[in-house]
Amino acid sequence: xxxxxxxxxxxxxxxxxxxxxxxxxxxxxxxxxxxxxxxxxxxxxxxxxxxxxxxxxxxxxxxxxxxxxxxxxxxxxxxxxxxxxxxxxxxxxxxxxxxxxxxxxxxxxxxxxxxxxxxxxxxxxxxxxxxxxxxxxxxxxxxxxxxxxxxxxxxxxxxxxxxxxxxxxxxxxxxxxxxxxxxxxxxxxxxxx
Amino acid sequence: xxxxxxxxxxxxxxxxxxxxxxxxxxxxxxxxxxxxxxxxxxxxxxxxxxxxxxxxxxxxxxxxxxxxxxxx
Numbered sequence: 001x002x003x004x005x006x007x008x009x010x011x012x013x014x015x016x017x018x019x020x021x022x023x024x025x026x027x028x029x030x031x032x033x034x035x036x037x038x039x040x041x042x043x044x045x046x047x048x049x050x051x052x053x054x055x056x057x058x059x060x061x062x063x064x065x066x067x068x069x070x071x072x073x074x075x076x077x078x079x080x081x082x083x084x085x086x087x088x089x090x091x092x093x094x095x096x097x098x099x100x101x102x103x104x105x106x107x108x109x110x111x112x113x114x115x116x117x118x119x120x121x122x123x124x125x126x127x128x129x130x131x132x133x134x135x136x137x138x139x140x141x142x143x144x145x146x147x148x149x150x151x152x153x154x155x156x157x158x159x160x161x162x163x164x165x166x167x168x169x170x171x172x173x174x175x176x177x178x179x180x181x182x183x184x185x186x187x188x189x190x191x192x193x
Numbered sequence: 194x195x196x197x198x199x200x201x202x203x204x205x206x207x208x209x210x211x212x213x214x215x216x217x218x219x220x221x222x223x224x225x226x227x228x229x230x231x232x233x234x235x236x237x238x239x240x241x242x243x244x245x246x247x248x249x250x251x252x253x254x255x256x257x258x259x260x261x262x263x264x265x
Contacts, residue, residue: 049255095209
């Protein structure tokens with residue numbers, strides 16, 4: 001039994017709820033086939049892809065950690081390959097701590113976090129939800145500042161999610177500037193010798 | 194011959210390089226999106242390998258581009 005890390009890229013048109021539903025299915029399949037359990041789930045939310053994937057320009061990113069025997073992996077991979085709403089996924093061995101504050105998202109980062117909280121409050125059951133809870137919280141409080149890229153047409157997805165109180169829209173209004181290329185300015189490297 | 198400065202990852206903790214942190218990995222790409230060589234980054238060989246693997250994973254996940262500034 002080893003611990004793995006998986007990054008999903010879902011179609012950005014999915015709402016966080018829909019993503020969670022799918023996720024529950026996948027993770028159930030893993031634990032069924034491989035034993036083990038999900039140890040962490042972090043929603044990154046919608047983010048611009050560095051290049052189009054399946055003609056999509058944006059994707060909904062989600063990182064999870066889980067333990068599994070070897071059979072769980074092949075079961076999960078088979079399931080995911082058949083899933084049209086998963087643009088890409090990557091399963092690697094988990095290394096170090098899962099950085100919760102990683103989302104280099106667009107302006108929607110905060111909205112995404114709140115949305116996740118909202119749905120946790122609704123409580124969909126399942127043991128992985130508790131992990132999701134805390135990770136999503138930190139996610140929201142993490143760095144929301146990075147306003148890279150457009151808050152494009154898909155923001156309708158967030159509306160349903162924040163149905164209790166979360167002002168999911170507020171965050172998604174602002175469209176920031178461009179994308180990743182902005183960082184080039186900082187010196188890539190300390191001077192070599 | 195000056196004493197060689199430890200590379201930035203060794204100086205940090207020598208631990209794994211996170212393929213999800215595109216903002217760090219970005220610094221090791223050329224303006225065309227190619228991985229910078231060690232002579233440009235100052236990484237030690239071990240860290241350079243980690244960085245290269247992380248960049249390739251990040252590219253697959255569309256966190257980083259395979260190529261930039263290309264138009265046909």
